[in-house]
Amino acid sequence: MSAEQPSLYEWAGGHEPLSRMINAFYDRVEQDELLAPFFPGGVPVNHRRHVGDWWAEVFGGPDRYTREHGGYENMLAHHRNLAITAEQRLRFATLMSLAADDAALPDDPEFRAALIGYLEWGTRIAMSNSQPGAEPTEHAPVPHWGWGVAPPFRPGG
Ligand code: HEM
Secondary structure, eight states, rough: OOOSOOHHHHHHHHHHHHHHHHHHHHHHHOOOOOTTSSSOOOOOOHHHHHHHHHHHHTTEEEEEHHSSSSSHOOOOOOOOEEEOHHEEEEEEEEEEHHHHTTTOOOOOOHHHHHHHHHHHHHHHHHHHSSSOOOOOOSSOOOOOOOOOOSSSOOOOO
């Protein structure tokens, strides 16, 4: 962990806790009447792994999604024409927030504010890009998310 400010990935505890959150999230999705229809037959292990790699990279971990899974362009291609509704977006964000608790991710307000900030941002972009006729940014790096306005609370630090 860097002496100055840890990445969100480091603060979360690395890849394993983030994978736990993603798995808990998709377990909930499979039971959800608004989101399960996106994944007929359930959410495959590979999809769970890829999305876990995406979150890890966004939070400052290894750049595996860029190197092995096609980067931003592949993520964008998966969302095109899904026609995500506002209600589905909110449910997605709500289930991920619950999944962060399921997975016992750090629950300090600063970390959770950063996580929810990314979730709100990402789901709104995904919804917009998923509309038929949308003209999203075609090429971009995988985003990197940080602590935002609230740096990590470290007593005495
Ligand atoms: C923070 C917001 C989001 C992130 C980070 C995210 C991330 C991703 C990534 C990385 C993939 C591609 C996985 C792969 O490479 O195999 C993907 C696919 C997918 N996403 Fe999202 N997503 C977000 C929001 C949403 C929302 C709001 C919905 C729907 C309500 C959604 C539905 C889907 C579906 C259905 C696929 C799979 C499509 C297919 O297999 O053809 N995503 N997502």
